[in-house]
Amino acid sequence: MSKFNIFEFKYGKEKKPLKEWIKIGAIVHFSLDIISLIPGVQKKKVFNLLDEVQLSVGIDVLNDYIIQDPELITYRIERVLDKSIKEYEKNNV
Numbered sequence: 079m080s081k082f083n084i085f086e087f088k089y090g091k092e093k094k095p096l097k098e099w100i101k102i103g104a105i106v107h108f109s110l111d112i113i114s115l116i117p118g119v120q121k122k123k124v125f126n127l128l129d130e131v132q133l134s135v136g137i138d139v140l141n142d143y144i145i146q147d148p149e150l151i152t153y154r155i156e157r158v159l160d161k162s163i164k165e166y167e168k169n170n171v
Contacts, residue, residue, distance in 0.1 A: 094139070102143045106150070125153050 110128075114121035129150075132140045144150045 091138075091142070094142075099143065099146075102139065103147065106140070106143065106147075122153050122156075125150060126157050129154055129157070 110121050110124055113119060113124050129144065132144075144154065
């Protein structure tokens with residue numbers, strides 16, 4: 079059991095090395111690209127499914143990567159906005 083040491087205390091999340099971010103990015107994008115090669119499967123839809131799962135499970139590393147990737151965060155923003163618009167229209171129209 080490690081003891082609390084005030085001199086080694088760190089605030090916030092530990093920053094990942096660049097190599098780790100590259101590995102995560104390669105795995106995510108390669109997986110999405112390979113799955114989207116299946117006829118009728120869109121990369122955006124596969125990502126949206128993956129993103130919903132990781133948000134419900136709470137995979138912080140994957141979420142941290144997604145919010146830094148322009149393509150993936152765009153997919154998330156579009157999905158959230160579309161969902162919000164549909165909910166608004168359902169409740170107010």
